[in-house]
Every structure is written in structure tokens, then in C-alpha cells.
Amino acid sequence: MSSEDRFRHVYAGNFEALLAYASRRVEQPDDAADVVAETFLVAWRRSADLPSDDEVRLWLYGVARRVLANHHRSGIRRERLGERLRQCLTAVSTPDPGSEVPQRLAVQAALRRLNDTDREMLLLTVWEGLQPREAAEVVGVSPTAARTRLSRARARLRELVGDDPHAPGHVLDVLAVPVPKEGR
Amino acid sequence: MTDEHLDRLVRDADPYRPEIIQRLGGADQHLLEEIMSTPKLDSVPARPLRRTLVRQLAGATAAAAAVAGIFATSSLWSAQPDDVYAGPTGLPSVGTAAISGRELDLKAAQEHPRLLIDEPGWKAISVYGFAEENGSIEFQNGDRSLQMNWYPDEQYQHYYDDRLHVSKPEVTTVANRPASIFTYSKNDMSAMLEPQDGTFVELRTGGNWTRATFDEILTHVIKVDAKSFLKALPPEIVTPGDVREEAAKILADVPSPPGFDVSVLDNAGANDPYQFGAAVAGRVTCDWIAEWIRADSAGDHQAVKQAAAALRSSHQWKVLHDMNDEGDYPEVVWEIADKVADGDVPKWYKDGLGC
Numbered sequence: 001m002s003s004e005d006r007f008r009h010v011y012a013g014n015f016e017a018l019l020a021y022a023s024r025r026v027e028q029p030d031d032a033a034d035v036v037a038e039t040f041l042v043a044w045r046r047s048a049d050l051p052s053d054d055e056v057r058l059w060l061y062g063v064a065r066r067v068l069a070n071h072h073r074s075g076i077r078r079e080r081l082g083e084r085l086r087q088c089l090t091a092v093s094t095p096d097p098g099s100e101v102p103q104r105l106a107v108q109a110a111l112r113r114l115n116d117t118d119r120e121m122l123l124l125t126v127w128e129g130l131q132p133r134e135a136a137e138v139v140g141v142s143p144t145a146a147r148t149r150l151s152r153a154r155a156r157l158r159e160l161v162g163d164d165p166h167a168p169g170h171v172l173d174v175l176a177v178p179v180p181k182e183g184r
Numbered sequence: 185m186t187d188e189h190l191d192r193l194v195r196d197a198d199p200y201r202p203e204i205i206q207r208l209g210g211a212d213q214h215l216l217e218e219i220m221s222t223p224k225l226d227s228v229p230a231r232p233l234r235r236t237l238v239r240q241l242a243g244a245t246a247a248a249a250a251v252a253g254i255f256a257t258s259s260l261w262s263a264q265p266d267d268v269y270a271g272p273t274g275l276p277s278v279g280t281a282a283i284s285g286r287e288l289d290l291k292a293a294q295e296h297p298r299l300l301i302d303e304p305g306w307k308a309i310s311v312y313g314f315a316e317e318n319g320s321i322e323f324q325n326g327d328r329s330l331q332m333n334w335y336p337d338e339q340y341q342h343y344y345d346d347r348l349h350v351s352k353p354e355v356t357t358v359a360n361r362p363a364s365i366f367t368y369s370k371n372d373m374s375a376m377l378e379p380q381d382g383t384f385v386e387l388r389t390g391g392n393w394t395r396a397t398f399d400e401i402l403t404h405v406i407k408v409d410a411k412s413f414l415k416a417l418p419p420e421i422v423t424p425g426d427v428r429e430e431a432a433k434i435l436a437d438v439p440s441p442p443g444f445d446v447s448v449l450d451n452a453g454a455n456d457p458y459q460f461g462a463a464v465a466g467r468v469t470c471d472w473i474a475e476w477i478r479a480d481s482a483g484d485h486q487a488v489k490q491a492a493a494a495l496r497s498s499h500q501w502k503v504l505h506d507m508n509d510e511g512d513y514p515e516v517v518w519e520i521a522d523k524v525a526d527g528d529v530p531k532w533y534k535d536g537l538g539c
């Protein structure tokens with residue numbers, strides 16, 4: 001397989017996962033296009049030494065994480081790729097009725113108050129469906145440290161949302177968005 | 185609240201809506217094509233690929249990466265009279281060139297004075313292309329190596345931006361130039377010098393380094409003139425003045441494609457024997473494949489047979505056997521040559537060979 005074919009294969013197999021990853025972590029939906037575009041641009045430039053198929057998604061998450069950090073820092077786009085995707089995401093991002101549910105807003109607000117790395121460990125595990133050791137690889141901490149961070153994130157979040165037995169009831173069930181299978 | 189409960193709360197707060205993927209209207213494919221239309225940057229060091237590295241990569245493309253950039257036509261040679269290659273024994277001698285080999289070397293080297301490591305024990309083990317804006321030289325000392333790559337200055341910002349994904353840059357000075365250090369891992373670092381005289385240089389560690397040893401060696405990197413640079417090259421490195429003589433040796437047992445022109449072996453820079461061998465053998469193989477394609481489409485069966493036989497003979501070319509311990513370029517040549525000789529021209533052959 002040529003490096004071009006390999007890149008197409010990697011792109012096709014990981015586009016949605018990366019779009020989901022980026023969409024979950026940007027303020028404006030269309031900003032996800034920048035993150036996805038830049039992440040795959042890095043992958044393209046490194047296409048000669050991409051990790052193997054079973055490692056590549058974690059690697060892409062790691063790249064996307066750094067792209068996001070730069071994105072938040074600079075607030076400007078460096079590349080003008082992905083304009084069409086940006087427009088498309090803007091157009092299709094109608095408000096999600098579920099986003100207005102107070103409990104969801106409360107959880108999202110609580111998540112924002114966690115330490116960055118702790119939060120990322122938790123989100124990679126729950127939203128991206130990664131194993132703790134895989135999430136550890138993405139954020140660059142040891143598996144032992146990862147377990148500590150995950151446990152700390154859950155404890156802190158529990159404090160923040162209140163140890164409310166008001167467990168996800170029917171309302172949330174109805175409005176909840178199915179979690180995409182990450183294939184891992 | 186159990187962990188499962190808590191995770192469910194978090195899951196329910198996921199803002200991503202998977203149905204969006206159905207509504208992209210091809211924007212994802214559009215982005216893919218946009219990305220693939222941008223130039224790739226060198227991320228794999230361009231040098232003779234060791235087997236361990238090649239095994240991890242797609243062989244053909246890796247081989248092309250190993251020799252990428254050495255087929256560029258140079259103004260230096262194009263100023264020379266055209267020499268039509270007339271066969272293995274018809275190669276013009278160095279003496280017929282307008283200037284001597286040594287002068288050619290100096291002229292080539294003067295364009296871009298280079299960097300050396302001013303500390304005993306460092307030896308240049310791999311070199312190519314120093315007269316061009318792209319080039320590479322790798323030094324080794326025990327279990328450490330340091331590669332210096334040159335690029336045209338207009339690519340600086342692209343590379344710099346790319347390296348920002350590696351780590352935060354740390355400002356330093358190398359050979360009196362402002363430079364940025366990027367950290368890949370605690371044993372693997374690079375330093376990117378700001379552009380000067382049309383090029384910029386990136387230094388990259390290999391082997392057993394620490395940040396302290398890297399910082400220390402950076403203080404010994406010096407800019408030198410052409411004479412000093414040439415003097416530092418090991419004798420086996422093929423410089424412009426050696427090209428005709430060395431090419432003639434390689435071509436002694438290699439059948440010459442119709443109209444083969446030795447000036448396409450133009451080699452204004454410096455190359456280690458592996459890179460030079462790849463340049464020569466690759467050029468000949470590319471030309472024979474082009475001849476096979478021409479003859480096949482023209483229905484010239486005799487010429488098809490001749491091209492196929494020439495390609496099959498690659499298994500006997502001494503240059504490829506000499507190179508075979510060092511990298512996988514020969515195996516790529518043989519694989520492609522055999523396929524073409526059997527009537528199947530791989531779409532990727534140009535990438536594979538660097539045609």
C-alpha cells in the first residue's frame with residue numbers, strides 16, 4: 001500500500017472519531033472543522049511514519065489534543081483547509097433539545113471545573129470509549145497516574161454535581177444521544 | 185452514586201451528535217483531497233534506510249523517500265555540454281569537462297556553506313545533496329548520531345508550525361544563528377535554525393542522547409566554508425567531480441536504455457555510495473520502464489522483450505548487491521523490475537523508484 005493509499009485508509013477509518021473528538025471540545029461547532037483539518041494535515045505530512053492501524057487512532061487523538069491546545073491559545077486558524085466542512089458544520093448544527101436539559105448543563109459545567117488532564121482522562125474513557133491505559137497514552141501519563149487521575153476526576157465530579165441519587169431518569173434517557181462506537 | 189451512574193451522567197452530557205456524519209454532503213471527502221493536495225514535509229530522515237526502519241514502512245515509498253531530492257537537475261551541470269551516454273564504455277572522462285572535478289566540488293559547495301561538528305570523534309556517515317537547497321548529512325560518534333537537514337527558506341514556517349505539534353520551542357543559538365529546540369522525548373530532540381542565505385537547517389538527534397549532551401554538542405556546531413566542508417567528507421562520498429568516474433563503474437554491467445543521457449545523472453551535491461548507487465540504478469530502471477511502456481503501447485514486441493530482459497538483469501547488477509546490506513532500495517528495484525518484465529506496471533513505480 002502506498003503512503004497515499006494508507007493515508008486515505010487512515011482518514012476514512014478515523015474521520016468520524018476525530019470529528020466527534022473535536023466537536024466535544026470546541027465552543028463553536030464549526031471550530032471542530034479546523035481541529036479535524038489540522039490533525040489530518042499533520043498526519044498527512046507524517047504519512048510515511050504513521051503508527052500501525054491499531055495504534056493510529058490514539059496517535060491522532062494525541063495530535064488533536066495538541067492542535068486543540070494551540071487552537072485555544074492562539075484563537076486563530078493557521079491553515080485555510082476545511083472551509084467546506086466548516087460551513088457544513090455551521091449549517092447542520094441546529095440546537096440540540098437535549099443540550100438545554102439542566103442536568104446536562106450542570107454536568108458540563110462541572111466537567112469544565114476539573115483539572116484539564118483529569119477531565120481529559122475521564123472524557124476519553126467515557127465519550128471516546130477508550131480503556132484507561134489507552135487514554136493514558138493519549139494524554140501522555142503513565143498507566144498508574146492515569147488510574148489516579150481517573151479516580152480523582154470521578155470523585156471531584158461527584159462532589160460537583162452532588163451525590164444525587166437522581167440518577168439518569170427517563171428524561172435523560174429520551175434525550176440522550178447515542179454514544180458512537182469507537183471500535184476500541 | 186456509583187462510578188457507572190456517574191459515567192452515565194457524563195455520557196448523557198456528550199455534546200456530539202452522531203447523525204451529523206450523514207449530513208456532511210461530501211465535505212469530509214473534500215477535506216481529504218484538500219489535505220492531500222498540500223506538500224508533504226520530510227518527517228522520515230532522508231538517508232539510506234536501514235532494514236529495521238524499512239520493515240516498518242511501505243517498502244517502495246520508503247525507498248523513494250531515501251533518495252528523494254537527488255534527481256533534481258542542477259544549473260551547474262546543465263551548463264556543461266550535452267553528453268549522450270553511448271554505452272558502458274562510452275562515458276566521457278572527467279577530463280573532458282570544462283573544469284576539473286575538484287573545482288566542480290568547490291563551486292558546488294560554495295553556494296551553501298555548511299555546518300560541521302567541531303569535536304573529535306564525529307564522522308560523516310551519510311551525505312546527500314549539499315549543493316542544492318535540500319540536503320542532509322549525518323554524523324556519528326559511538327552510539328550517538330546527529331543529522332543535519334537543509335531545506336529552502338520558504339519552507340521554514342511550514343516546518344516550524346509542524347514542529348509546534350511536537351513540543352513548545354525553546355530558544356537557543358546554534359552556529360551564531362537563533363534556533364528553536366523541540367523535544368520529541370527525553371532522548372530525542374531537534375534544533376531548527378532560522379533561515380540564512382536561502383536555506384534553513386534542522387538538526388535531529390539519533391541514539392543515546394540526553395538534553396545535556398544535546399545542549400553541549402550544539403555549542404560545537406560551527407559554520408564552515410566549502411573547503412573545510414569538503415575536507416570533512418569521508419573519501420567514499422561521491423562529490424560532483426567524482427560523478428562521471430563513479431557512474432562509469434556502476435554502469436559497467438548495467439544495460440543502457442535507448443538514448444540514455446549521462447547528464448541526467450547530474451549530481452551537483454555530495455552523496456554517500458548508497459545514495460549515489462540509488463540515483464544511478466534508479467535512473468536506469470526508470471528509463472527502462474518508460475521504454476517498456478512506450479514499446480508496449482506501440483506494439484513493438486522486440487523492444488518490449490529487450491526492455492523486459494534489461495529489467496530482469498537488475499538481479500545481476502553489482503551496484504544493487506553492493507547496496508543490499510545497507511538498505512532496501514535494491515529489493516524495491518527488483519520487485520518493480522520483475523513486475524514490469526511480467527507485463528504488470530505498478531501504478532506506484534515512480535514513487536517507489538523516485539523516477
